Amino acid sequence: MTNTSLTFFNEIHREALNAFYLPQEQEKFTAMPNEALKKCEEDSGRQPVVIEANGKTVGFVVLHKGENIRDFTANPNAMVIRALSINHPHQGKGYAKVAMLQLPLFVSKHFPEVNELILAVNFKNDLAKKLYEKVGFVDRGQIKPGPVGPQYVLHYDL
Structure with missing residues (x-):
């Protein structure tokens, strides 16, 4: 498997994220990175995270905690994963799976609560x-x- 890692968003990632492309049938299910970044700038509870593979920005996800996740859970120590996407040219290579497998450790390290x-x-x-x-x-x-439309709410206990 390629060298895939999670890192907090930095301005050096913006150009690659602005160039993201998703087919319309996927785009309806998620926020594009540039839209999600705007929401992160407006809500300090949202942390943008970049998925990198072999030094390239291939994906994006937002980690969201605080009062604005109460429509998901009453758990004050929960975190919502939002806007996960892999840039279309990089899909089908297992990056989303590897990133999702890395997320629990990443969250535990940076958000121990x-x-x-x-x-x-x-x-x-x-x-x-x-x-x-x-x-x-x-x-x-x-x-x-x-x-x-309706959504399943899925849980992962840390």
Whole structure:
């Protein structure tokens, strides 16, 4: 497997993230990195994280904690994973899976108070749901409305 790592967003990543491309059928399920970065600048509870492989920026994800995740959970020590995407030319190479496997350790290292990871995945996004379950996220039957229909809420205890 390639050398894949997670790192906090830095200005050196902006150009690659602004050049992100996702097909329309994927784009409806996630925020593009440039949109997600704007939200991170407005909400200090959102931390942008870059997925790098062999020195290239291949993906993006936002780690979100604080009051603005209460529609997911009442757990004050939970963190929501948002806006996960892999740039289309880099898809199918296992980067999302490796990044998701690395996230629990990354979060524990940088946010030791966090004891649960949560994410929402659209009912129609089967591929993503299978990936999240394969890396250990659990469907506890919680469903929430989303921008393009109902979403499964998946949990990962740290």
